[in-house]
Amino acid sequence: MPVFRLEPNEDAQDAERWSRSAYRGACLVAAEDGEAARRYADAAYVETGREGEKSSPWMDDGLVACRAVAATGEPPPLGWVRNQETGLVTDAKTGRTFHPEGMAGRPTL
Structure with missing residues (x-):
């Protein structure tokens, strides 16, 4: 998993x-590709605007660089987004945010 x-x-x-x-x-994102990584970051951090419209910085390659990085160990689930400042992980699919410590046996970013 990239x-x-x-x-x-x-x-x-x-x-x-x-x-x-x-x-x-900066954040790390488990995703199928760079476009999916941007969508997951968008889902994790951007509030929906009026009538469901978004104007997300995460989708704009002029505002946010996106590059694949080497992963070690077992890959985390798709859609996990890790805040590089706090270490908190948001599951972009569920909206749940958690700290990966104490998740023995679970892959982390």
């Missing part, structure tokens, strides 16, 4: 789209 690192462009931190995101830092 893991991707999404990293916001420091020069674009003031872009209006960031106002919708609960987080503006």
Whole structure:
């Protein structure tokens, strides 16, 4: 399972789209590909706008770089998004956020 690192462009931190995101830092994402990694980060951190519309910084490659990184050990489930500042993991599929410590036997990012 590929893991991707999404990293916001420091020069674009003031872009209006960031106002919708609960987080503006680097994250690791277990995903099928880079586009899916961006969708998972979007689901984990961006609130839905009016009538379900989103204007997400995570989907914009001018605001956020996305690259595959080497993963070690057993791969985590698809859709897990790890905040690189706090270590918290959000399951983008369920919206559940948790700390991976104490999850003996479970893969982590």
